[in-house]
Amino acid sequence: MFSLYSYYLLLLVLALNTSQYFGNMETEALLKWKANLLNDSPSLLPTWTTSNSSSYFNKTTTPCTWFGISCNNAGNVVKLNVSNLGLQGTLLNFKFSSFPYLTTLNLSSNALFGTIPASLGNLSDLTTLYLAVNQLSGSIPPEIGNLKSLVDLQLSNNTLTGSIPASLGNLSDLTTLYLWGNQLSGSIPPEIGNLKSLVDLQLSNNNLSGTIPASLGNLSDLTTLYLYENQLSGSIPASLGNLSDLTTLYLWENQLSGSIPPEIGNLKSLVDLEITTNNLNGTIPASLGNLSDLTTLYLWENQLSGSIPPEIGNLKSLVELVINTNNINGTIPASLGNLSDLTTLYLFRNQLSGSIPPEIGNLKSLVGLVIDTNNLNGTIPASLGNLSKLTILSLFRNHLSGSIPPHIGNLTNLKDVQLSNNTFSGNMPQNLCRGGSLENFTAAFNNFTGPIPKGLKNCSSLVRVRLDRNQLADNISEAFGVYPNLDYMDLSQNNLYGELSRTWGECHNLKHLSLSSNNISGSIPSELGKSTQLGKLDLSDNHLVGEIPKELMKLNLLIYLNLSHNELTGQLPREIGSLSELEHLDISSNNLSGPIPGEAGKWSKLLYLSLSCNIFNGSIPSQIGDLISLSILLDLSHNELMGGIPSEIGSLRNLENLNLSHNMLSGNIPSSFEEMKSLLSIDVSYNQLEGRIPTNKAFQKFSFDAFKNNKDLCGNVSGLRACDSSGTSKSNAIDKHKKTGYDTLLIFAGTQLFSITYPAITHFTRVLVT
Numbered sequence: 122m123f124s125l126y127s128y129y130l131l132l133l134v135l136a137l138n139t140s141q142y143f144g145n146m147e148t149e150a151l152l153k154w155k156a157n158l159l160n161d162s163p164s165l166l167p168t169w170t171t172s173n174s175s176s177y178f179n180k181t182t183t184p185c186t187w188f189g190i191s192c193n194n195a196g197n198v199v200k201l202n203v204s205n206l207g208l209q210g211t212l213l214n215f216k217f218s219s220f221p222y223l224t225t226l227n228l229s230s231n232a233l234f235g236t237i238p239a240s241l242g243n244l245s246d247l248t249t250l251y252l253a254v255n256q257l258s259g260s261i262p263p264e265i266g267n268l269k270s271l272v273d274l275q276l277s278n279n280t281l282t283g284s285i286p287a288s289l290g291n292l293s294d295l296t297t298l299y300l301w302g303n304q305l306s307g308s309i310p311p312e313i314g315n316l317k318s319l320v321d322l323q324l325s326n327n328n329l330s331g332t333i334p335a336s337l338g339n340l341s342d343l344t345t346l347y348l349y350e351n352q353l354s355g356s357i358p359a360s361l362g363n364l365s366d367l368t369t370l371y372l373w374e375n376q377l378s379g380s381i382p383p384e385i386g387n388l389k390s391l392v393d394l395e396i397t398t399n400n401l402n403g404t405i406p407a408s409l410g411n412l413s414d415l416t417t418l419y420l421w422e423n424q425l426s427g428s429i430p431p432e433i434g435n436l437k438s439l440v441e442l443v444i445n446t447n448n449i450n451g452t453i454p455a456s457l458g459n460l461s462d463l464t465t466l467y468l469f470r471n472q473l474s475g476s477i478p479p480e481i482g483n484l485k486s487l488v489g490l491v492i493d494t495n496n497l498n499g500t501i502p503a504s505l506g507n508l509s510k511l512t513i514l515s516l517f518r519n520h521l522s523g524s525i526p527p528h529i530g531n532l533t534n535l536k537d538v539q540l541s542n543n544t545f546s547g548n549m550p551q552n553l554c555r556g557g558s559l560e561n562f563t564a565a566f567n568n569f570t571g572p573i574p575k576g577l578k579n580c581s582s583l584v585r586v587r588l589d590r591n592q593l594a595d596n597i598s599e600a601f602g603v604y605p606n607l608d609y610m611d612l613s614q615n616n617l618y619g620e621l622s623r624t625w626g627e628c629h630n631l632k633h634l635s636l637s638s639n640n641i642s643g644s645i646p647s648e649l650g651k652s653t654q655l656g657k658l659d660l661s662d663n664h665l666v667g668e669i670p671k672e673l674m675k676l677n678l679l680i681y682l683n684l685s686h687n688e689l690t691g692q693l694p695r696e697i698g699s700l701s702e703l704e705h706l707d708i709s710s711n712n713l714s715g716p717i718p719g720e721a722g723k724w725s726k727l728l729y730l731s732l733s734c735n736i737f738n739g740s741i742p743s744q745i746g747d748l749i750s751l752s753i754l755l756d757l758s759h760n761e762l763m764g765g766i767p768s769e770i771g772s773l774r775n776l777e778n779l780n781l782s783h784n785m786l787s788g789n790i791p792s793s794f795e796e797m798k799s800l801l802s803i804d805v806s807y808n809q810l811e812g813r814i815p816t817n818k819a820f821q822k823f824s825f826d827a828f829k830n831n832k833d834l835c836g837n838v839s840g841l842r843a844c845d846s847s848g849t850s851k852s853n854a855i856d857k858h859k860k861t862g863y864d865t866l867l868i869f870a871g872t873q874l875f876s877i878t879y880p881a882i883t884h885f886t887r888v889l890v891t
Contacts, residue, residue: 147198148184150219158210165206193222202227204251211235212257218243227251229275234258237276242267253299254278261300263288271295277323278302285324290315301325301347308332309348314339323347325371330354333372338363349373349395356380357396362387373397373419381420383408395419397443402426405444410435421467422446429468431456441465445491448472453492458483469515470494477521479504489513493539501526510534517541517563525550530576534558541565541587548572554580563587565611573600573617585609589635592616597641603627613637613659620644621660626651635659637683645684647672657681661707665689669708674699685709685731692716693732698723709756710734717757722747731756733780740764741786746772756780758804766810768793775799783807787832790814806830813844 148171155162155169168188185192191200199222208231217223217240224246233255241250242264248271257279265274266288272295281303289298290312296319305327313322314336322343329351337346338360344367353375361370362384368391377399385394386408392415401423409418410432416439425447433442434456442463449471457466458480464487473495481490482504490511497519505514506528514529517539524547525540533556541563548571553559559580565587572595573588583604589611597612598619607628617639625634626648632655641663649658650672658676661683668691669684679700689711698720700706704727714736722744724730730751737760745755746769755776762784770779771793779797782804789812790805800819807830814820814828814836825840835844 146219150216151184151187151190154210154215157214158208160209162206162208162210165208166203191225197222199223199246200225200227203231204228205230207232209233212238212241217241220244221246223247224270225249228255230254232256236260237262237265237281239264241265244268246270248294249273251275252279257281259283261286261289261305265289266291268292269294272318273297275299276303280304282306284308285310285313285329287312289313292316294318296320296342299323301327303327305329309334309337309353311336313337316340317342319343321345325349325351327351332356333358333361333377335360337361340364341366343367344390345369347371348375351375353377357382357385357401359384361385364388366390368414369393371395372399375399377401380404381406381409381425385409386411388412389414391415393417396423398422400424404428405430405433405449407432409433412436414438416440416462419443420447424448426450428452429454429457433457434459436460437462439463443467444471446470450474452476453478453481453497455480457481460484462486464488464510467491468495472496474498476500477502477505481505482507484508485510487511488534491515492519494518497521499523501529503528505529506531508532512558513537515539516543519543521545524548527552529553530574531555536582537561539563540567543567545569549574551575553577554582558582560584560606561586564591565589567591569593571595573597573612578602581605583607587611588615589613590615594618597636597639598622601625605630607631608654609633611635612639615639617641621646621649621665623648625649628652630654632678633657636663638662640664642666644668645670645673645689649673650675652676653678655679656702659683660687662686667691669694669697669713671696676700678702681705683707684711687711689713693718693737695720697721701725703727705729707731708735712736714738716740717742717745717762719744721745724748726750729753732760733757734759736761738762741767741770741781743767743769746770748773749775751776752799754778754780757784759783762786765789766791766805770794771796773797777801778803780804781808786810788812790834794820803827808832810834814838814841 151169155166183196184190185196189201189203190198193199198220204227211234213235223244226247229251234257236259237257239262242262247268250271253275260283261281263286266286271292274295277299284307285305287310290310295316298319301323308331309329311334314334319340320342325347332355333353335358338358343364346367349371356379357377359382362382367388373395380403381401383406386406391412394415397419404427405425407430410430415436418439421443428451429449431454434454439460440462443465445467452475453473455478458478463484466487469491476499477497479502482502487508488510491513493515500523503526506526511532512534521543522545525545527550530550530552536558537560545567549569551574553574553576555576560582561584569591573593578600579602581604584606594616596619597617601622603624608630613635620643621641623646631652634655637659644667645665647670650670653676655676656678657680665687669689671694674694674696680702682703685707692715693713695718701723703724709731716739717737719742721742727748727750731754733756741762746767749772751773752775758780765788766786768791771791774796776797777799778801786808790810794815795817798817798819803823804827806828810831811833814834821837825838828834828841835842
């Protein structure tokens with residue numbers, strides 16, 4: 122009779138055989154997948170191997186001791202985690218059917234490629250599927266929707282394409298769905314709204330289109346919704362206002378339109394609301410003032426209009442308020458002064474008017490105040506001097522006036538101060554850069570008077586300074602120091618005087634230096650040649666004297682050089698040809714003399730060249746014709762140049778404006794000028810030129826003023842004489858014919874007179890001799 126003992130022994134044998142069967146099946150599947158991995162990937166799984174023991178009970182039949190493998194009590198694989206190993210290969214050789222008890226599959230952060238097999242959908246016990254951060258492609262198999270136990274699905278950061286399967290709406294236990302960072306297209310399936318357990322939904326960084334399904338408002342447990350950086354259109358569903366647990370809503374960089382639903386104000390748990398860079402219009406709902414937990418409100422780059430609701434001042438937890446680049450009008454609400462935790466207030470590029478509320482000075486946590494490019498007027502409130510943490514103050518392009526409160530200079534954390542394009546007057550705060558942190562100070566296009574702030578002299582942190590177009594009056598010789606990080610300095614169009622300091626040469630990162638239109642005197646310091654990063658140097662319209670230092674010719678990155686309207690003397694250094702990056706050169710209106718060096722032909726990138734109003738002599742070097750990029754201007758007028766016009770200038774096919782007037786040039790205008798069809802203006806007047814002017818349309822459209830006061834130019838231009846067949850003016854040919862006739866008559870008359878008088882002269886001479 123079959124005993125109870127025998128029955129249990131049979132069950133044990135069957136269990137051992139079943140476990141051994143699945144163990145062998147799982148082992149074989151894993152070893153096969155390992156063998157098909159590429160390159161050195163198999164070596165990354167050294168424990169994935171079988172024992173060579175011949176003993177039945179010692180023989181390894183399950184992989185439970187292998188790296189990344191976890192088994193249940195029966196010895197079945199339930200977890201496989203080989204993430205972050207850099208494994209290369211596909212999933213095509215992974216036999217998923219061999220793992221019926223698998224609950225966790227984590228292959229994320231490897232280099233797996235190819236498609237996701239549909240057979241994954243057979244893992245009925247799977248709760249966690251991580252395939253993120255690989256190179257997987259193709260579409261998401263609809264069979265994933267069969268994984269009824271799935272709680273966490275992460276397929277982000279791959280190159281998956283196609284649409285999101287509607288079958289994912291069957292995953293009733295799903296709490297996390299990450300599909301972001303792929304190339305998914307099509308619309309968001311409304312069935313996603315069936316995922317009642319969903320807490321975290323991230324579909325950002327794809328090519329999704331269509332509207333946001335209203336059914337997403339059914340996801341009552343949702344805390345995070347990321348739909349940013351897609352191509353979603355239509356309006357924001359009012360139903361999203363039902364998501365009472367939502368803490369983060371990111372809809373930025375889509376094509377959403379319509380107004381912001383007032384229902385968004387019902388999201389009492391919301392901490393971060395970012396719907397920037399869309400096409401939203403209408404007004405900002407006052408209901409947003411109900412979001413008491415909100416710390417971040419980003420509405421920038423839309424088409425919002427109307428005024429800023431005063432209720433925004435109720436958001437006592439708000440840290441960042443960014444509403445720039447819209448069509449917001451009205452005044453800045455004084456209630457914003459209640460936002461004691463606010464660090465960032467960006468309202469720039471709107472149509473705000475009125476004055477800056479003094480209450481802004483109550484924002485003791487404020488780090489960035491950027492309200493430029495509006496229509497604000499009035500003065501800067503003195504209370505802004507209380508913002509001790511302020512690093513950025515940007516007020517440019519408004520209608521602000523009056524003086525700058527002196528206490529602004531006491532803000533020791535300031536790094537960026539932008540006051541340009543207003544009507545400020547009076548002196549600037551003298552103690553700017555008190556904390557030694559100031560990097561960017563721009564106050565151009567105002568009516569500031571008085572000296573340059575004394576605090577700038579030792580402000581070694583400076584990177585960019587623009588004080589141009591004011592009425593500053595100061596001795597520039599002592600106003601500035603050495604700035605190792607400075608790359609931009611513009612002090613042009615002021616009343617600065619004194620001489621240029623040698624210390625400018627110690628600003629080794631300086632790329633732009635403009636001191637034009639001041640009263641600066643003395644010579645150009647040779648030390649400027651040490652500022653080897655200079656791309657623009659403008660010292661024009663001053664009273665500089667002496668020669669152009671040869672050291673400037675070491676500025677190999679110089680693109681723009683303007684020394685015009687000074688009193689410079691001497692010759693143009695031949696080394697100037699080494700400035701191979703030059704695009705704009707203007708040294709007009711000086712007292713430079715000598716010949717124009719032939720090395721000028723090396724400026725292969727030059728677009729603009731003016732050497733006018735100097736005392737240059739000699740001939741025009743033929744190498745000027747090598748400047749084939751020259752297009753804007755070639756002006757050699759008002760010098761003492763002589764000789765013929767080089768035919769090589771006709772090679773400047775792109776040149777639009779040519780002025781050779783007021784010289785002593787002679788000969789003909791070269792026939793090569795026929796090819797200069799881009800010319801918009803030309804002036805060769807006041808020379809000694811003769812012969813036919815070019816016959817192309819460009820020349821025929823110019824007036825007589827362009828050719829007047831020459832020796833004998835002719836052509837089909839009103840005011841010029843017509844040419845004969847030989848290319849000279851007809852009147853000149855007649856003059857020559859008349860002159861020849863007169864000469865013949867005079868010779869004949871002289872011969873007759875000589876024949877009459879010669880005997881008498883001979884007789885008279887003989888009488889004198891005797």
